[in-house]
Amino acid sequence: MTAKNKKMLMFLLPLVVFGLLIVMFLFRLGKPTDVVITTSMNKPLPAMSLPLLSDLNRTMTNHDLPKTPFILNVWGSWCPSCVIEHPFLMELSGQGVPMVGINYKDELPNALAYLNKHKDPFVYSVQDLDGKYALDLGLTGAPESFVVNEKGVVYKHIVGVIDQNNWQNDIKPCLDALNNPSLDDTKKSELCQ
Helix, strand or coil: CCHHHHHHHHHHHHHHHHHHHHHHHHHHHCCCCEEECCCCCCCECCCCEEEECCEEEEEEEHHHCCCCCEEEEEECCCCHHHHHHHHHHHHHHHCCCCEEEEEECCCHHHHHHHHHHHCCCCCEEEEECCCHHHHHHCCCCCCEEEEECCCCEEEEEEECCCCHHHHHHHHHHHHHHHCCCCCCHHHHHHHCC
C-alpha cells in the first residue's frame, strides 16, 4: 500500500464510521414507539431502593409499588420526547391508570419544576440520579415504560412515547389482561406480546 493510499484510508475511515453512526441514529429515530422484548420480560422488577422525588428523605422500595397492574414510566425534564408524551400520561392518569415515575438522571429542581409546570400523572416518582436502576431495567433511552403486574413482574417494555395508537393496540390490552383474574399467567403473557 502506497503512502497516498494510506493517507486516503486514514481520511475515509473516520467518515465511513461517522456515516454508519448517522444511519444507526436515523433508524432509531424512525422507530420512536416500539414495543420490545427485553431480558426483563416475565421477570420481577429489579430491587429498588430510591428516594421519593417529593421527599428525598423517604426511600421507596418494591414493597411500595402498586398492588395492581401499573405502568412504570422512565422520564426526565431534559427529555423532549417526555414533554410530548406527558399530556397523554395526564389523560391516562385521569382515567385511573396507575403509573409510577422513575426520574432518570435529572437534577431535583429541574424535575420538580417539570412536574409543577406539566402536572404530575404519577402515583409517585422516585429519583434515579445516577441512572443505575434504569440500566438494571434495561433502559435504552427516555421515555421508556414497562407494564408491570400486581406482583411486580414485567409483561411489556415500551421504547419511546406512549400515545393513543400504542395505548389502544398494545398497552391497554395488556393491562386489561393483567387485571383479568380469570386468565392464567400464560394467557396473560400471550395477550401482552
